[in-house]
Amino acid sequence: MAARLTAGGLGTIAPPRSEDFASVVIACRPKVFRFALASLRDRDAAETVAQDCFVRAYQGWDHFRGESSVETWIMQIAVNLVRDHLRNRKLRFWKRAQQTAVPVETMGAALADGAESAERRVLLQEQAKAVWDAAGRLPEKQRTVFLLRFVEDMELLEIAAATGMKEGTVKTHLFRALRTVRERLGAPV
Amino acid sequence: MSQHLSERQIAEWSLGGRDPEVDRHVAYCAACRAELERTGSALAAFRESARQWSAREMERVPHTGWRAQDPPRWNAFRALRWACAMAVLAVCAGVSTMAWRSHQAPAQDSAAADAMLLKQIDADVSQTVPDSMEPLVKLVSWDGTGAAARN
Numbered sequence: 001m002a003a004r005l006t007a008g009g010l011g012t013i014a015p016p017r018s019e020d021f022a023s024v025v026i027a028c029r030p031k032v033f034r035f036a037l038a039s040l041r042d043r044d045a046a047e048t049v050a051q052d053c054f055v056r057a058y059q060g061w062d063h064f065r066g067e068s069s070v071e072t073w074i075m076q077i078a079v080n081l082v083r084d085h086l087r088n089r090k091l092r093f094w095k096r097a098q099q100t101a102v103p104v105e106t107m108g109a110a111l112a113d114g115a116e117s118a119e120r121r122v123l124l125q126e127q128a129k130a131v132w133d134a135a136g137r138l139p140e141k142q143r144t145v146f147l148l149r150f151v152e153d154m155e156l157l158e159i160a161a162a163t164g165m166k167e168g169t170v171k172t173h174l175f176r177a178l179r180t181v182r183e184r185l186g187a188p189v
Numbered sequence: 190m191s192q193h194l195s196e197r198q199i200a201e202w203s204l205g206g207r208d209p210e211v212d213r214h215v216a217y218c219a220a221c222r223a224e225l226e227r228t229g230s231a232l233a234a235f236r237e238s239a240r241q242w243s244a245r246e247m248e249r250v251p252h253t254g255w256r257a258q259d260p261p262r263w264n265a266f267r268a269l270r271w272a273c274a275m276a277v278l279a280v281c282a283g284v285s286t287m288a289w290r291s292h293q294a295p296a297q298d299s300a301a302a303d304a305m306l307l308k309q310i311d312a313d314v315s316q317t318v319p320d321s322m323e324p325l326v327k328l329v330s331w332d333g334t335g336a337a338a339r340n
Binding site for chain 2: 156
């Protein structure tokens with residue numbers, strides 16, 4: 001199953017055995033949950049997205065052609081679910097109140113692990129907070145590619161496959177997102 | 190490169206793209222080097238905070254693992270919800286129908302009564318003389334035979 005997770009170009013893949021799919025869930029769930037949490041900033045919503053994502057992947061396994069890795073395919077489902085969730089939430093404005101603030105302050109010790117001083121730790125916390133603030137204000141597509149790139153470490157081609165955009169479009173969104181983030185961080189050079 | 194790095198060059202660098210010209214510039218330009226380090230460390234801090242936050246939140250969510258029967262169970266739950274919704278709709282429809290019928294029955298009664306009243310009024314109006322003059326009509330003939338009798 002590990003090969004299925006990473007290799008592309010496998011052609012039509014048979015429906016997964018339960019234990020095979022369980023290994024997919026174990027491998028991909030942290031990534032899906034993390035992306036959903038960073039996008040929605042709501043733990044319950046992120047968990048719902050993660051569950052729906054794997055249910056859909058299981059049910060739609062026949063449609064997976066192996067043109068990308070299983071992980072990228074799963075992320076494609078997650079991206080669509082997060083987008084749907086965000087659009088639904090626009091109609092339910094009270095859900096905004098349930099968004100949880102990113103607790104950057106409580107992450108200080110581990111965030112600045114190995115930092116030489118308390119001053120450096122505070123600086124890192126402030127920088128992380130500034131990036132979170134900026135990411136929250138980004139347009140949906142820019143935020144999606146930004147999170148996939150800078151939280152999930154996905155390559156541009158993988159992001160393009162997961163979002164259905166062209167690679168050049170992904171790059172353009174990333175450039176714009178980075179400009180906004182850097183502006184939020186402070187005056188550029 | 191005489192000027193500082195452009196936004197695009199910094200973005201390219203942040204995405205992992207390496208350009209010998211940028212490397213040469215960064216080697217002697219402390220300002221651009223500081224800018225790249227600042228951007229890089231901010232993005233790394235952001236990435237780390239996202240991963241820590243997610244790991245901590247995931248620990249709070251009970252996850253029982255994946256089983257093949259999970260989707261059918263989920264579907265069964267969904268089907269149950271639909272069944273409940275349909276049952277509520279059916280009850281509402283039944284109540285509405287009963288209410289409509291009970292509202293219609295008096296209306297039908299009053300329509301019948303109205304029809305009878307109209308029929309009676311019709312009959313009264315079509316009479317040539319009022320009821321009070323009926324006895325006189327019996328005594329007088331209007332077709333000329335009465336006049337002959339008088340003569």
